[in-house]
Amino acid sequence: MNLTSRGLLIAVLVVSTTAISGAQQPTGAAFEAETLRHFQALLRIDTSSPPGNETKAVDYLKQVFEKEGIPYQVFAKDPSRANIVARIKGNGKKRPILILGHTDVVTIDPAKWTHPPFGADREGGYVYGRGTVDDKDNLVAGVMLMLSLKRNNTPLDRDVILLAESGEEGAPDVGAQFMADNHLDAINAEFCFAEGGGVVRTGGQIRQANIGTTEKEPRFVEIIARGPAGHGSVPSRNNAVVKLTAAVGKIAEWSPPLRINETTGAYFKKLATMVPADVAKMYRDILNPDPKISKVAADWMLNNEPQHWSMVHTSLVPTIVTGGFRYNVIPSETKATIDVRLHPDEDQSAFLDMVRKVVNDPGVEVRWGRERYRPAGGARIDTEAYRVLEAQTTKHYNTTVLPTMGTGATDMSNLRAKGIECYGIGPALDTEDGRLGFGAHSDQERILESELHRFVRFQYDVVLELARAR
Numbered sequence: 001m002n003l004t005s006r007g008l009l010i011a012v013l014v015v016s017t018t019a020i021s022g023a024q025q026p027t028g029a030a031f032e033a034e035t036l037r038h039f040q041a042l043l044r045i046d047t048s049s050p051p052g053n054e055t056k057a058v059d060y061l062k063q064v065f066e067k068e069g070i071p072y073q074v075f076a077k078d079p080s081r082a083n084i085v086a087r088i089k090g091n092g093k094k095r096p097i098l099i100l101g102h103t104d105v106v107t108i109d110p111a112k113w114t115h116p117p118f119g120a121d122r123e124g125g126y127v128y129g130r131g132t133v134d135d136k137d138n139l140v141a142g143v144m145l146m147l148s149l150k151r152n153n154t155p156l157d158r159d160v161i162l163l164a165e166s167g168e169e170g171a172p173d174v175g176a177q178f179m180a181d182n183h184l185d186a187i188n189a190e191f192c193f194a195e196g197g198g199v200v201r202t203g204g205q206i207r208q209a210n211i212g213t214t215e216k217e218p219r220f221v222e223i224i225a226r227g228p229a230g231h232g233s234v235p236s237r238n239n240a241v242v243k244l245t246a247a248v249g250k251i252a253e254w255s256p257p258l259r260i261n262e263t264t265g266a267y268f269k270k271l272a273t274m275v276p277a278d279v280a281k282m283y284r285d286i287l288n289p290d291p292k293i294s295k296v297a298a299d300w301m302l303n304n305e306p307q308h309w310s311m312v313h314t315s316l317v318p319t320i321v322t323g324g325f326r327y328n329v330i331p332s333e334t335k336a337t338i339d340v341r342l343h344p345d346e347d348q349s350a351f352l353d354m355v356r357k358v359v360n361d362p363g364v365e366v367r368w369g370r371e372r373y374r375p376a377g378g379a380r381i382d383t384e385a386y387r388v389l390e391a392q393t394t395k396h397y398n399t400t401v402l403p404t405m406g407t408g409a410t411d412m413s414n415l416r417a418k419g420i421e422c423y424g425i426g427p428a429l430d431t432e433d434g435r436l437g438f439g440a441h442s443d444q445e446r447i448l449e450s451e452l453h454r455f456v457r458f459q460y461d462v463v464l465e466l467a468r469a470r
Helices: 003-021 029-043 055-068 136-152 176-182 240-253 262-271 277-285 291-304 306-311 348-359 384-397 412-416 431-435 449-467
Strands: 072-075 083-088 097-102 126-128 160-165 191-194 198-202 205-215 217-226 315-323 333-342 364-368 401-406 421-424 428-430 446-448
Touching: 029 055, 029 126, 029 136, 029 449, 055 072, 055 083, 055 136, 055 160, 072 176, 083 136, 083 176, 097 136, 097 412, 097 449, 126 449, 136 160, 136 449, 160 176, 176 412, 191 412, 191 449, 198 431, 205 262, 205 384, 205 412, 217 240, 217 348, 240 315, 240 333, 240 348, 240 364, 262 277, 262 306, 262 401, 277 291, 291 306, 348 364, 384 401, 384 421, 384 449, 412 421, 428 431, 428 446, 428 449, 446 449
Parallel strands: 097 160, 097 191, 191 421, 198 428, 205 401
Antiparallel strands: 072 083, 083 160, 126 446, 198 205, 205 421, 217 333, 217 364, 315 333
16 A cells, blocks of 8 residues: 555545544534524524513524424424424434423513613623523524534434423423423433533632432412401401411421432532531531431521522422502401422422411411422433533533532423433533622523533533444
């Protein structure tokens, strides 16, 4: 073989190996510019829920997929709140991977925004707008994943599916729940990646990565107090306002039983190795079976790290109080709404009975305010997907991975109920942003452009490692 032929052979082998391994990563200025173009376009579509109008975002995504020749299907319970499913076919040796991103966002008060909430303004390395971190960042990462796989013609052992779904912000009956109950065949998968986790930065430095493996179940309790109406000038022992405030005060002071599961046990054990000794002691003590020891740690968390307290308790937070219509009229009925985030292991009937005992007033009604709609569930931490997430987190972020139970709620719950192992992931966000008003659901929601691009690369590598043909 002459040198020229040998050189050609080596070049062919290098190109072939690159194509097979999927090494053509989504990188470069042109790719990042395209990411931002799609990201800003999606942010500028007002999909505030209610009413949602997510079909506007679906119409945009249809044009993107049609241009690239990516097959898709549209499913809608409500014509204005459609869902779109795109699929890159593999050879079927392994079950599919599902990427989940929701197109709706929470409502806004325009007067409180410095940057227009649907302007997608760029300033100081950030993109500002409603949905930048909840959840059009995950959505655009899924879109760019599909474009990359299609353009590279990457050989896959698994189908890769993107579900851009509606209604995550409180109306899963038109989105994930609708799809899981009526069109599971279009989205069924072995593994799913969605919002519900992410990388934590403090002071500009990566601190840890949280992979969502389970979450609490949202449901609310209504507390209703009744009594005789009367003139505000005459005191009454049966004043409904007084009875309600007493009941709400008792609930606010009550701590439900501490509960540890596989995820929270692993989380606090690992976290204890990453913090100063005095804090590490609290993380170890919260796992102690002796209630005298764990109670001290729980009280410390409630005062210093309420997010961690909520990971190991069912939480009750009063959010709405209604009653009365004039200052000089005692109302005959008042009502408080309590936001309850139930631990996955909670017996909900028994829990409501416990709340009634805490209130301890036969004149006050305690009831669930709605039926269950996001059943608790969890994903295992001994799967191929979780191992790949750990490895790729080390590669891209060089930090420790913690399996995490979300204290909020996502649409992963509807998919976990169907047996799909779902994991919450997301871009790196600054811990300071939340308290400064730049986080999810805030009035100045924003994301670092550099971290959006890093997350796109991270998710691409995770999916490729799991799905590429061997």
